[in-house]
Amino acid sequence: MMVRLGQLLASGIPVREVARLLDAESYLVTTRSRSRYAGDIVSFDADRFVSDQLQSGAYLRLPVTASQTSEVILPAGEGTLHVGLGEGIEPKRTIPRTRYLIEVLTELRLDYHLLDGALSDEMVRKQSYKRVYIPSVTRLVFVCNEEGSATFVAHVAETADIEDLSGRSKEELEQLPHVIRLVWTGDPETWKAQLSEFIARDLEQLPAAESVDAWFTISDVAQQVLLTRVWVRNKLHALADQRPEYVVRSGKAWKFHPDLAVQVIELARPVPEDWISFDACWRQLDWPARNTAYARLRAVEQTLGGGHSRVYRYQLLLSPDLFQRLKALSAYERQIRDEWVPMPTMVKRTGKSITWIKKRVEDAQGEGGDYLVTLGSTLYVHPEAAEQITFATSEFLALGDPPEGWLSLGGVQRALDDDSAHVHAQLEKLTTEKVWASDWGTYARWKGEQRILIPTRYYSPSLVAMLKSNRVAQAAQPLGSEYGTTLTALADTSGISRYKLEEYAADYAVGQIGPPARPGIHPVSRQELLFYPPQFVQYAKQRQAERPSSVAPPDWITLSALRARFQLGKKTLKDLADSYIGQRLEPAPTPFLHPVTKREEEFYPPQFVRYVETHQPTRPKAAPDGWVSRQRFWQAHDKHRQWLQRKLDEINAVGQGWCEVYLNSRGNPSRFLHPDCVAYLELLLGLEDNTPESCLDGGLTDLLE
DNA sequence: CTAGTAATACAAATCGAGGA
DNA sequence: TCCTCGATTTGTATTACTAG
Numbered sequence: 001m002m003v004r005l006g007q008l009l010a011s012g013i014p015v016r017e018v019a020r021l022l023d024a025e026s027y028l029v030t031t032r033s034r035s036r037y038a039g040d041i042v043s044f045d046a047d048r049f050v051s052d053q054l055q056s057g058a059y060l061r062l063p064v065t066a067s068q069t070s071e072v073i074l075p076a077g078e079g080t081l082h083v084g085l086g087e088g089i090e091p092k093r094t095i096p097r098t099r100y101l102i103e104v105l106t107e108l109r110l111d112y113h114l115l116d117g118a119l120s121d122e123m124v125r126k127q128s129y130k131r132v133y134i135p136s137v138t139r140l141v142f143v144c145n146e147e148g149s150a151t152f153v154a155h156v157a158e159t160a161d162i163e164d165l166s167g168r169s170k171e172e173l174e175q176l177p178h179v180i181r182l183v184w185t186g187d188p189e190t191w192k193a194q195l196s197e198f199i200a201r202d203l204e205q206l207p208a209a210e211s212v213d214a215w216f217t218i219s220d221v222a223q224q225v226l227l228t229r230v231w232v233r234n235k236l237h238a239l240a241d242q243r244p245e246y247v248v249r250s251g252k253a254w255k256f257h258p259d260l261a262v263q264v265i266e267l268a269r270p271v272p273e274d275w276i277s278f279d280a281c282w283r284q285l286d287w288p289a290r291n292t293a294y295a296r297l298r299a300v301e302q303t304l305g306g307g308h309s310r311v312y313r314y315q316l317l318l319s320p321d322l323f324q325r326l327k328a329l330s331a332y333e334r335q336i337r338d339e340w341v342p343m344p345t346m347v348k349r350t351g352k353s354i355t356w357i358k359k360r361v362e363d364a365q366g367e368g369g370d371y372l373v374t375l376g377s378t379l380y381v382h383p384e385a386a387e388q389i390t391f392a393t394s395e396f397l398a399l400g401d402p403p404e405g406w407l408s409l410g411g412v413q414r415a416l417d418d419d420s421a422h423v424h425a426q427l428e429k430l431t432t433e434k435v436w437a438s439d440w441g442t443y444a445r446w447k448g449e450q451r452i453l454i455p456t457r458y459y460s461p462s463l464v465a466m467l468k469s470n471r472v473a474q475a476a477q478p479l480g481s482e483y484g485t486t487l488t489a490l491a492d493t494s495g496i497s498r499y500k501l502e503e504y505a506a507d508y509a510v511g512q513i514g515p516p517a518r519p520g521i522h523p524v525s526r527q528e529l530l531f532y533p534p535q536f537v538q539y540a541k542q543r544q545a546e547r548p549s550s551v552a553p554p555d556w557i558t559l560s561a562l563r564a565r566f567q568l569g570k571k572t573l574k575d576l577a578d579s580y581i582g583q584r585l586e587p588a589p590t591p592f593l594h595p596v597t598k599r600e601e602e603f604y605p606p607q608f609v610r611y612v613e614t615h616q617p618t619r620p621k622a623a624p625d626g627w628v629s630r631q632r633f634w635q636a637h638d639k640h641r642q643w644l645q646r647k648l649d650e651i652n653a654v655g656q657g658w659c660e661v662y663l664n665s666r667g668n669p670s671r672f673l674h675p676d677c678v679a680y681l682e683l684l685l686g687l688e689d690n691t692p693e694s695c696l697d698g699g700l701t702d703l704l705e
Numbered sequence: 706c707t708a709g710t711a712a713t714a715c716a717a718a719t720c721g722a723g724g725a
Numbered sequence: 726t727c728c729t730c731g732a733t734t735t736g737t738a739t740t741a742c743t744a745g
Contacts, residue, residue: 356729409724424725445724454729456724643711714739722730
């Protein structure tokens with residue numbers, strides 16, 4: 001603003017005239033001249049004018065160029081009455097129409113050029129007509145502040161018309177079809193509204209007409225708002241990020257669309273008095289770091305919507321509403337920090353993993369209760385849940401180590417060279433017998449050299465030895481049929497799973513279908529076991545036969561087999577299955593008996609296989625030649641991975657196929673960079689290392705093309 | 706005071722191994 | 726088949742610091 005005001009004052013238009021133009025005659029300062037031959041010195045208090053404008057929040061858009069001509073604008077026509085020197089006629093009132101016009105142009109955000117005309121002696125007018133040309137909408141306005149002087153708005157087809165129109169008389173102007181005469185109604189607002197309408201009539205159709213020359217540089221805006229260029233630059237660039245078409249590079253300088261400039265000027269508007277500075281707010285609040293408070297502020301502001309904080313003269317000021325919310329949030333967070341238990345502490349207390357604790361907390365919390373809260377990056381557990389879990393897990397911490405030579409289930413299975421579920425079942429049985437009670441126990445699990453707090457059963461060497469001899473004896477002499485059969489033996493011989501047999505046995509007992517199972521001494525192991533009569537065997541086989549379509553059609557397949565075929569992750573396949581089921585696609589997955597495991601399993605139709613083929617996420621392959629993994633790249637160039645991430649985001653590497661997932665050397669999916677991308681990044685690195693900042697600005701965008 | 710950079714911290718997602 | 730674990734990768738928040 002200062003620049004344009006300076007231009008205006010230096011344009012050759014007399015200072016008094018400028019003041020009249022702006023309806024700002026109160027800013028004229030008269031200083032008595034020291035020389036008595038000279039008149040008083042009249043000057044315009046530009047500083048006061050600008051600061052008042054800033055205070056009031058209403059900025060006048062000053063002309064792009066202002067000049068004075070020695071010619072009369074809209075001279076009197078032939079038929080006009082000449083009234084001599086105008087003596088004896090009452091001086092006409094002044095109406096600040098120019099000021100109103102400038103206000104209208106400011107509202108419409110239009111740039112304009114001002115020309116002040118001369119007065120001639122034989123004219124009635126005491127004030128000159130001004131010519132205002134608005135290039136973006138090709139409008140020409142003739143305006144005069146003197147009472148009774150009409151205002152004319154003309155549409156200009158060619159630039160040559162401007163001079164032509166200026167030389168005509170008012171009467172001639174009125175006759176022209178593309179000229180509108182605007183009369184003073186006595187009310188500034190209606191006059192302004194009419195003027196605005198005439199000027200902006202087809203403004204919407206002409207948005208692009210505004211030439212880039214009229215756009216604003218950073219300095220232009222900075223001088224308007226009286227804030228530093230850095231602040232303005234940041235604001236402008238931030239806005240321009242959202243409207244890339246609103247910023248151009250003109251030579252060395254950036255130029256911004258007037259809309260952006262206006263927005264920034266808006267941002268510099270003073271804020272209400274009850275707003276509080278961010279630092280004052282932070283000092284009253286209870287956050288450890290200033291940055292934390294700043295992050296919270298941004299988060300809260302986002303939920304509130306805009307307009308609750310504003311930077312004014314290097315001060316980030318917050319609305320009272322925002323401040324209250326931050327205060328409440330800080331109190332809430334303080335309470336969490338003081339009373340709740342941080343996750344790391346919980347891990348130490350219980351000796352369990354974070355996932356484990358999380359699951360228990362979720363179980364512990366009631367309806368709608370929120371027992372887990374993340375503050376910053378620490379997870380806090382509600383005190384009640386924490387206490388409950390700590391109490392419940394004290395047993396884990398008390399877990400001892402298994403005695404030397406004792407074996408876990410896996411160990412027993414390896415010792416017997418039999419990894420079937422049968423071993424597990426046998427151990428289960430043995431551990432219920434009092435005889436063996438001291439030969440097994442629950443201890444902490446050992447995984448290689450590591451002690452893990454999972455209660456795990458370990459079995460003594462003598463128990464294992466017994467099991468071994470038992471199995472040898474069993475092999476020699478199978479169970480006698482005259483006693484009936486045990487469930488385990490039946491499972492082994494019938495092919496029906498022991499889980500199903502248990503289920504059938506329960507139904508058999510409840511329904512009293514045949515003679516009940518009776519306890520007896522096993523001829524080989526001398527254990528007391530339950531023996532089931534032949535009727536039960538028959539019943540079990542019947543139940544088994546009744547199971548829905550016991551064998552799957554040949555092309556139906558289980559999820560796990562499908563997983564092996566497509567090399568898909570568990571979760572990926574599960575998601576695909578869920579979506580298949582969710583869409584109610586036919587035929588639906590159906591339970592069948594698995595030919596090998598003899599268990600009932602969910603089988604999926606061949607349609608699902610095709611569904612997976614078409615919907616599966618593209619499975620990574622080995623990287624083609626020349627592609628480099630992200631990790632290798634940032635490590636090789638001694639850059640942080642975030643640096644790389646940022647650069648890739650900037651050039652939209654994923655969008656243009658410069659970044660793809662391939663298998664890395666470990667066989668895991670990882671992101672790889674296209675050779676071109678690598679070349680570009682290396683070029684970038686070279687530039688960053690070797691050239692000053694200024695070269696980077698313009699050069700890189702070209703390189704990207 | 707803002708915006709940018711780098712280092713660090715944390716958490717979510719995922720996988721295979723092992724036990725029940 | 727389900728669960729838990731540690732290991733690993735990846736994404737994002739926090740922190741510290743700097744230039745302008």
